[in-house]
Amino acid sequence: MLYGRNDEQARISSLLAGAREQGRSGALLLRGEAGIGKSALLDHAADLLADGDGARVLRVTGIDAESGIAFAGINQLLWPVRDRLDGLPGPQAEALRAALSGSGPSGDAPPARDRFTTGLAVLTLLADLAEDGPVLCLVDDVQWLDGATAETLLFAARRLAAEGVVMLFAARDDAFTGTGLPELPIERLGRDDAERFLAGHGLSPAVRDRVLHESGGNPLALREFGMAGARLPDGSRPLPVTDRVIARFQSQIDELPDKTRLMLLIAAAEGRGYMPSLLGAAHELGVGLEDLEQAERAGLVEVSGRSIAFRHPLVRAAVYQGAVAACRLTVHQALASSSEDADCRARHRASAALGPDEDVAVDLQDAAERARKRTGYATAARLYEQAAYLSPDMDTRGARFRAAANMALQAGRPDEAEDFATKAGALTDDPAELAHLGHVRAVVEYERGNRRAAARMMVEHAAYATRDDRAAMLRAGAAYAWTSGERPALLRAAQSLPDDTFVGGLALLAGDDLEHGVPLLTGLVAQARLTTPEPGVTADLDETARLALILGDDEAALELATVEAARCRLNGLIGALPGVLRTQAQAQVATGRHTDAEATLIEAISLACDTGLPNDEWRLSAVFARVAAVEGDESRLRDMPEKTGGALGLLELGLGRYDDALRHLEAVPHQYSADTMLATADLIEAAMRAGRPERARAPLARFRAWADAVQQPWALATALRCEALLADSAEPYEQAVRLHEKATRPFERARTELLYGEWLRRARRRSDARTPLRSAIEIFERLRAKPWLDRARAELRATGESGSTSIPTAPVLLDRLTPQELQVVRLAAKGISSREIAAQLFLSPRTVEYHLYKAYPKLGISSRKELSRLTVEPSST
CATH class of the missing domain: 1.10.10.10 (Winged helix-like DNA-binding domain superfamily/Winged helix DNA-binding domain)
Known part of the structure; x- marks a missing residue:
């Protein structure tokens, strides 16, 4: 019976009822100190669901001894349903088989999938199981799960929706943080509930009061101290409840025979309860299963079948912590010699090492490589770190820290990557090694949003890199430099890599050489559209799609990004997809597909959060900035963490605040790309509206030069619109309207038609003005561009248009x-x-x-x- 847990039980019951009755899914993280009753609540959930037809309960308990074995937890959770793998889509089945079998790609080849495919496979498998009835996944002691399992289960939990699956996690107070899952804190019991808990122990009032005081309302402490009665640990020193409970267990252990304590230590050191390893080590040390009899009678362990389990993790902690160091080392040596599993053997050898030992470090490195090949990058980073500390040679130690940094970076853990890179850098003066570590630090800085610094670091360190690394670093540095406006770094990259078309083209644009830069980049885009990429390759197409956006080639950008997104989906490349979707959404916004862009971005943001990449969220949200500006949604735009001066300027321009618009737009850094050139066109209109034509002439020259270079119809039409504003002439407007008819970017077309309609009305050609104004109103309505729509309607009314000024449109389902x-x-x-x-x-x-x-x-x-x-x-x- 559970005391004082009515609210917690109700919360869990509600989740299970939703799964059973309505097919809803849900996840919940129970958080609390050791012994607070998290496991009891998980057991309660299992009992509730066991009453239903077709219901299934899957369980996994984190084991500290397996935290360095990639996907050990997934094996424990899904081994009973491994026969269902054949029903999964191909890439998902392959990923989950690799996780369950321990196999990976042969040789040094990286996996053909990313690290999130296994999480998707788990989600699909759980959903398949739920076709027969609700499924409950219980994940206890999450703080001890291996990193690969924790990441996999989190991905599945974050994407639950309508499968009829409930996932309950239990973690210690200070562990498994930042998950994004709803949490339920498990508090200590109040005095009344604690007294009810102790009612059956037959304690005297004095002893009961001491138990209540010492336990502090912790259920495990109440039980153990209640069983001990007057034989409690010395309470003269105030200790945390966990330490007092461990002291209670240690007092029980101290009363056992020497052989029983040794057998308990073997079980505690082995950690998994795996009988063959335990018995092998026990035989070597002269003890056996029969020596556990008194520990069983004392309720410290349970022996069943082929496993041994401690009654509570704190019992194991008490056994291990209470043993002298020499005895612990002897036990780990025996376990290493008796283990048939290479990963377990490496762990025990490491635990038994008295100092640096290259043989042990090699074992750990081999284990790290096995984890890497199965996409267990977080686990691989931890194993490489252990191998580094056990490396006698300083150069080898540095190389292993560098490998740990690479693995941490692939695991999406930039802080750890930086820490490992710092440790590696302190151990070497080799320029190539330092360059590689500079690469890691530059990526970390970029992920943190320090893009200009990242560009400088990447390009500076590339000068000392090996030939194989140098080109990749310079290309990455050039991309960083372009997006951040770090022109010196971009030019330096181009000088160092003179034959690279991508870097050279960007550098020429940055140097205002449109004549030579645009054809180079246009050729790359055209070549990409004619090439069928190989499966699994993601970077080149997305990179080229972004080039197309720079050049204002919206159709090419949308085509390339759409193809790349489809290939990412086909190959289960989930981690790469948010960036590709961002490019796709930018092209959709440019071409007026705002509804599609919203769907694309919401998916991208969801994936970024579900894959543990929250830093990507603000970058993705920034794409919404232009939509908010077009729609005149001032509060939404100003609340965005990342908004450009271009978006703010467009907002002010639409709202008629021309001086403010001009101020924002003149602050936009000059760059020959479609985004910044659009801001230049807006600047020209703002300057003219504010009565400052002299501040429009130089921007117009820049925009005309860029439009002539890229030769995109929408850009040429927009240039003509800007010229018409300065010339106050009808002919450029007429040419622009004709060009817009075969161009992308409907918003720019509507703005041209609005300005042309205004010009015609002022020229007293009211009848002629109505046609472009009606067209502008139709487009502005479709784009929900309210400020612009209001202006167009006012202009149409000023022409003497009778009746409704709203253009009838069919409802868009x-x-x-x-x-x-x-x-x-x-x-x-x-x-x-x-x-x-x-x-x-x-x-x-x-x-x-x-x-x-x-x-x-x-x-x-x-x-x-x-x-x-x-x-x-x-x-x-």
């Missing part, structure tokens, strides 16, 4: 859908199955079906067959 419903509906309309859609969107099939179920009534249909008759693809611009 797709606007009724949520972003995720929109994604699902579009894929389903193509005839793609729910299972295939789930694999593409990294959801479970049941969640896909849930979104379709919610979307059908909004679209006025009831089946996939009817969906196929609707037009659900974005309209072309």
